Amino acid sequence: MKSLGVLALVLTAAIAKAQSTTIVSIWPYQTFVTEPNLRPPIAALNKTGDTAPGHIIFAQSGRVGAEQAGIITTENGQLLWNSDPTLPKMSTLTPFVLDGKKVLAYWTGISLDSRGDDYGTVTIIDDSYQFLYNITLADPDLQLYGVYPSLLNSHEVYITDHGTFVGLSYDAIPWDLSPVGGPTEGWLRDGVVYEIDIKTNNVLFKWRASEHIQITRSRDPGHSQRSGFGNSSDSAWDYVHLNSVSSFEDGYIISARHTFDAIYVSKSTGNVIWRLQGEDGGDFSLSPGAAFRWQHDIRLERSRGELLLHLHDNENNYTAPYNATTGKLIKLDTEAMTAEEVQIFAPSYERLQASSGGSYQPLRNDNVLIYFGSQPVIKEFRRDGVEIYSYRFGPSDAPTNPGVGAYRAFKSEWKGYPITSPKVSACRNSNGTVNVFMSWNGATETKSWNIYSGSSQSNLKHKAATVKKVDFETFATIPEASFVQVEAIGGCSIHNETRLSDVVAVSESC
Numbered sequence: 309m310k311s312l313g314v315l316a317l318v319l320t321a322a323i324a325k326a327q328s329t330t331i332v333s334i335w336p337y338q339t340f341v342t343e344p345n346l347r348p349p350i351a352a353l354n355k356t357g358d359t360a361p362g363h364i365i366f367a368q369s370g371r372v373g374a375e376q377a378g379i380i381t382t383e384n385g386q387l388l389w390n391s392d393p394t395l396p397k398m399s400t401l402t403p404f405v406l407d408g409k410k411v412l413a414y415w416t417g418i419s420l421d422s423r424g425d426d427y428g429t430v431t432i433i434d435d436s437y438q439f440l441y442n443i444t445l446a447d448p449d450l451q452l453y454g455v456y457p458s459l460l461n462s463h464e465v466y467i468t469d470h471g472t473f474v475g476l477s478y479d480a481i482p483w484d485l486s487p488v489g490g491p492t493e494g495w496l497r498d499g500v501v502y503e504i505d506i507k508t509n510n511v512l513f514k515w516r517a518s519e520h521i522q523i524t525r526s527r528d529p530g531h532s533q534r535s536g537f538g539n540s541s542d543s544a545w546d547y548v549h550l551n552s553v554s555s556f557e558d559g560y561i562i563s564a565r566h567t568f569d570a571i572y573v574s575k576s577t578g579n580v581i582w583r584l585q586g587e588d589g590g591d592f593s594l595s596p597g598a599a600f601r602w603q604h605d606i607r608l609e610r611s612r613g614e615l616l617l618h619l620h621d622n623e624n625n626y627t628a629p630y631n632a633t634t635g636k637l638i639k640l641d642t643e644a645m646t647a648e649e650v651q652i653f654a655p656s657y658e659r660l661q662a663s664s665g666g667s668y669q670p671l672r673n674d675n676v677l678i679y680f681g682s683q684p685v686i687k688e689f690r691r692d693g694v695e696i697y698s699y700r701f702g703p704s705d706a707p708t709n710p711g712v713g714a715y716r717a718f719k720s721e722w723k724g725y726p727i728t729s730p731k732v733s734a735c736r737n738s739n740g741t742v743n744v745f746m747s748w749n750g751a752t753e754t755k756s757w758n759i760y761s762g763s764s765q766s767n768l769k770h771k772a773a774t775v776k777k778v779d780f781e782t783f784a785t786i787p788e789a790s791f792v793q794v795e796a797i798g799g800c801s802i803h804n805e806t807r808l809s810d811v812v813a814v815s816e817s818c
C-alpha cells in the first residue's frame with residue numbers, strides 16, 4: 309500500500325458503479341477506502357508560473373467516475389469536497405458571498421434536451437455544506453410543455469452584491485417565423501431574465517428577449533432545420549439562447565449566444581442601453597480582435613477607471629470548421645462607442661475548440677481563469693496573456709461529442725467546515741500492524757490527524773500516532789490494536805479545532 313493511501317488509478321474503460329447504474333469511465337478517477345461512493349477525476353496538471361491562491365470548483369458531468377457531482381480540489385488536484393453522489397445531479401456550482409459569508413450555489417432540475425432547455429431550482433449551501441435557501445420560480449406567464457416544480461434554467465446561477473439572485477428561464481411561445489423563412493404559426497424558445505429575492509422568491513425584475521431582440525438577428529439556423537415547429541421542447545426555435553446575466557451598476561449585462569450579443573439593459577425601464585454584437589459591433593465600432601461568436605459568460609467590470617467586458621469566446625457552434633476558443637478582455641468606451649480587445653487568453657500549447665459552455669473569471673491578483681466549456685480544461689493566465697497553469701479532467705473530445713465536462717469552473721479561497729464527522733477505516737496486516745485510512749469530506753483546513761487505538765471500544769486512551777494530512781485520504785500504519793478512532797486537527801470549525809470520528813473495529817485482514 310502506498311503512503312498516499314488508495315489513490316487507485318482506474319484506467320480507461322474500467323467499469324465503475326455509480327448511483328446503481330453501470331458507467332464506463334473514459335478518464336482515470338480516484339477511489340477511497342473511507343468514501344467508496346466518491347470517484348472524482350484525476351487531474352492532469354501543468355503549472356509553470358505563479359498562480360492566484362485558491363481551490364478549483366466545478367460541477368463535473370459526463371462519463372468519468374461518479375459521473376456528475378460538485379467537486380472542490382486544491383490546485384494540485386487533491387480532492388477537498390465531493391458532493392453526495394446520491395443527491396440529485398447538480399450543475400453550475402459557483403462560489404459567492406451572501407450576507408458577508410462564503411456560500412456555494414448550484415442548479416438541480418429536469419433537462420429536456422442536450423442544448424440546455426431545463427427547469428429547476430437553485431440551492432445555496434453554507435461553508436458547512438448545509439442548506440440555506442432554495443430559489444424557485446413559478447411564473448404563470450411562461451407557456452412551456454409541462455408542469456415543473458420550478459422554472460429556473462441552469463445557464464445562470466448568479467448572486468448579486470446586494471444579496472439577490474439573477475437568473476434565467478426559457479419559455480416557448482407561438483411566434484410568426486415568416487420573416488426568417490419559417491412558418492407563420494411557428495414556435496419560439498424565448499429567454500427570460502429574472503432578478504429574485506432569495507429569502508422570499510419574489511420576482512423583482514423580469515425581461516423577455518423576444519420583446520427586445522428581433523428574430524432576424526439570430527445566427528442559429530434552427531428555424532430551417534427543426535421539423536414542424538410544434539410546441540415541444542425540441543421544436544421551438546432556440547433563436548436567442550440567453551446564457552449569462554448579471555447585475556452591473558444600474559443595469560443587467562446579458563449574453564445572447566445565438567445573436568452574438570452582449571446587451572446592457574436598464575434596471576428601471578428594461579430598455580436596451582447598448583448592444584455589443586460580436587461580428588458587426590452593434591452599437592459599437594468593434595476592433596477585429598474583439599470579435600466573438602457563440603460566446604458564454606459575459607460580465608462587466610470597472611477597473612482603474614476603464615469599463616471592461618470579458619467573456620468566453622467559443623467561436624464554435626456544432627458545425628465544422630472548428631475554431632480556437634479563447635477568453636477575451638475588451639475595453640468599452642460608451643462615449644466614443646468603441647470596443648477594443650485588451651487581451652486575448654489563448655492556450656499556448658494546445659488548441660481547444662469548445663462548442664458549448666465555458667467561463668471567464670478574473671482572479672484577485674489580476675490573473676484570469678478560463679474554463680473551456682465542452683473541453684474539460686481549466687487554464688490560468690497572467691493578465692499579459694501568458695498561460696501558467698492547466699488542469700484537465702477529461703479526454704480531448706470532438707467538439708460535437710463532449711465526453712466529460714462542466715458548464716463553468718472557478719477558483720476560490722473556499723474554506724469548508726463540515727458538520728459531519730471524519731471517516732476512518734482500519735485493517736490488520738499479516739504481521740499484526742494496523743493500516744488506518746482517514747478522511748473528512750469537505751474539510752479544507754485540517755492539517756493533521758491523531759490516531760487513537762485500544763483493545764476495546766470503551767478504552768481508546770492510547771494515542772498511537774499523529775500524522776500529517778497528505779491527501780483527501782490519509783494513510784498510516786500503527787501497532788496492533790482492535791479498535792481505532794481518529795481526530796482531525798485544525799480548521800474543523802472556526803471555534804472547535806478538533807473533531808473525532810466514530811470508533812471502528814479493525815477488520816481482520818487488509
Ligand SMILES: *[C@@H]1O[C@H](CO)[C@@H](O)[C@H](O)[C@H]1NC(C)=O
Pocket residue numbers: 354355356656657695696
Ligand atoms: C506545460 O506548459 C508549458 C508552458 O505553457 C508548455 O510549454 C509545455 O509544453 C506544457 N507541458 C505539457 C506536458 O503539456
Ligand SMILES: *[C@@H]1O[C@H](CO)[C@@H](O)[C@H](O)[C@H]1NC(C)=O
Pocket residue numbers: 416429431439442457
Ligand atoms: C430544495 O430544492 C431541491 C430541488 O428541488 C429539493 O430536492 C429540496 O428538497 C429542497 N430543499 C428544501 C429544504 O426545500
Ligand SMILES: *[C@@H]1O[C@H](CO)[C@@H](O)[C@H](O)[C@H]1NC(C)=O
Pocket residue numbers: 451452453539540
Ligand atoms: C401542444 O401540443 C399538444 C398536441 O398537439 C396539445 O395537446 C397541447 O395542448 C399543446 N400545448 C400548448 C402549450 O399549446
Ligand SMILES: *[C@@H]1O[C@H](CO)[C@@H](O)[C@H](O)[C@H]1NC(C)=O
Pocket residue numbers: 601623624625626627628629630631
Ligand atoms: C470558424 O471561423 C470561420 C472564419 O472566421 C467561420 O466562417 C466559421 O463559421 C467558424 N466556425 C464556426 C463553427 O463557427
Ligand SMILES: *[C@@H]1O[C@H](CO)[C@@H](O)[C@H](O)[C@H]1NC(C)=O
Pocket residue numbers: 528529625626627
Ligand atoms: C453553425 O454556424 C454556422 C455559421 O457560423 C452555420 O453555417 C451553421 O449552420 C451553424 N450550425 C449549427 C448547428 O448551429
Ligand SMILES: *[C@@H]1O[C@H](CO)[C@@H](O)[C@H](O)[C@H]1NC(C)=O
Pocket residue numbers: 737738739740741785
Ligand atoms: C507489516 O506489514 C505491512 C504490510 O505489508 C508493512 O507495510 C509494514 O512495514 C510491516 N511492519 C513491520 C513492523 O514489519
Ligand SMILES: *[C@@H]1O[C@H](CO)[C@@H](O)[C@H](O)[C@H]1NC(C)=O
Pocket residue numbers: 804806807808
Ligand atoms: C468540539 O468537538 C468535540 C469532538 O467532536 C465535541 O465533543 C465537543 O462538543 C465540541 N465542542 C464545541 C464547543 O463545539
